């Protein structure tokens with residue numbers, strides 16, 4: 056790969072943690088964030104955990120200044136942080152809508168906005184947004200979540216068209232059901248019903264997602280932009 060610095064939002068657990076560790080093990084300088092203090096518990100100098108709520112624009116700007124001072128502005132940005140707040144639409148509270156949109160969609164805007172200028176200057180960049188098949192096929196109880204993820208698909212395409220001429224690619228990865236805290240609440244019966252509909256017959260693993268992110272960040276993926284690629288064991292097919 057051509058460049059060195061990568062920034063992963065939501066890296067304290069789950070998919071983001073796997074992505075951060077995977078890149079760090081390959082020698083990249085990785086900064087990973089979450090709203091609370093955390094540790095990767097790994098002896099890797101090139102893997103830094105920082106506390107950053109991506110919905111707080113002042114903190115995002117402070118983070119930019121700090122990264123700049125350390126020569127760590129990202130060449131590769133992975134917008135992974137995301138939350139759910141599931142509720143049937145009829146009962147959905149305003150804050151359940153606002154919180155999900157603010158984290159999943161506006162948080163991605165906040166980070167991409169501050170980091171893209173440096174990518175434009177360098178004439179190189181990779182932005183990879185973690186969306187969801189929920190944003191592509193819909194899911195009952197997730198009007199807020201699927202709206203935020205569907206919006207990221209439009210974000211990805213429009214931004215890809217704007218910055219392609221600067222050698223910056225923008226793509227989305229849409230996981231299906233992946234084994235993380237986000238899906239740990241699923242009851243056994245629900246889990247079995249989900250698996251019945253997955254052609255590959257299993258819930259996904261975090262590295263199923265991180266390997267695709269690694270590919271999209273690589274030189275081999277330099278002619279791929281504006282795309283949303285699912286990692287879902289075949290659950291959603293067009």
Ligand SMILES: NC(=O)c1ccc[n+]([C@@H]2O[C@H](COP(=O)([O-])OP(=O)(O)OC[C@H]3O[C@@H](n4cnc5c(N)ncnc54)[C@H](OP(=O)(O)O)[C@@H]3O)[C@@H](O)[C@H]2O)c1
Nearest residue numbers: 065066067069070089090108109136137187232233235237
């Ligand atoms: N797991 C799945 O089946 C699945 C399926 C489709 C898509 N996805 C998407 O994949 C991404 C990762 O999901 P996951 O399952 O790994 O989730 P997870 O285990 O719940 O982890 C989410 C991460 O995001 C961080 N985070 C949340 N809000 C944040 C904020 N405002 N600022 C900074 N960090 C924040 C969390 O840390 P703190 O809570 O400490 O802030 C945590 O590190 C999400 O975008 C999710 O929508 C997951």
